[in-house]
Amino acid sequence: MPAPYTGGCLCGAIRYEVTSEPMAAALCHCRDCQYVSGGEPAAVVVVARDALKITKGSPKSYSVVADSGKHVTRKFCENCGTPLFSDVESNPAIWVVKAGSFDDPSWIKPGAIFYTSSAQPWAHMDPNLPQFPKMPG
Numbered sequence: 001m002p003a004p005y006t007g008g009c010l011c012g013a014i015r016y017e018v019t020s021e022p023m024a025a026a027l028c029h030c031r032d033c034q035y036v037s038g039g040e041p042a043a044v045v046v047v048a049r050d051a052l053k054i055t056k057g058s059p060k061s062y063s064v065v066a067d068s069g070k071h072v073t074r075k076f077c078e079n080c081g082t083p084l085f086s087d088v089e090s091n092p093a094i095w096v097v098k099a100g101s102f103d104d105p106s107w108i109k110p111g112a113i114f115y116t117s118s119a120q121p122w123a124h125m126d127p128n129l130p131q132f133p134k135m136p137g
Contacts, residue, residue, distance in 0.1 A: 009077035
């Protein structure tokens with residue numbers, strides 16, 4: 001499915017469009033992603049910063065300090081709580097978009113699994129995908 005891709009939150013207060021093809025897709029098992037996903041890994045798509053356009057609404061933000069010592073600012077809907085994007089201070093050229101927030105996420109194919117060292121013992125991990133105990137870098 002070619003770009004553009006559209007998405008938003010569950011209640012419809014926030015809408016966005018991604019205007020170019022993603023750079024990558026992955027699953028992240030870090031504890032922060034487990035919190036925002038409800039326990040499972042976060043399925044994410046990495047896109048160029050200028051490819052993400054918010055077309056409706058204004059998400060709320062919450063920042064944490066990542067392993068890198070830099071901030072990760074997560075954007076979400078203040079009405080329904082849907083996680084939408086992450087702004088990664090260590091890589092200002094990208095947005096990390098939560099896969100579940102796309103209108104049709106069926107085209108997404110994760111290419112790697114990160115933070116396997118934090119994965120819960122009951123988490124399923126595809127043995128055919130590259131796996132990393134932390135964020136490679």
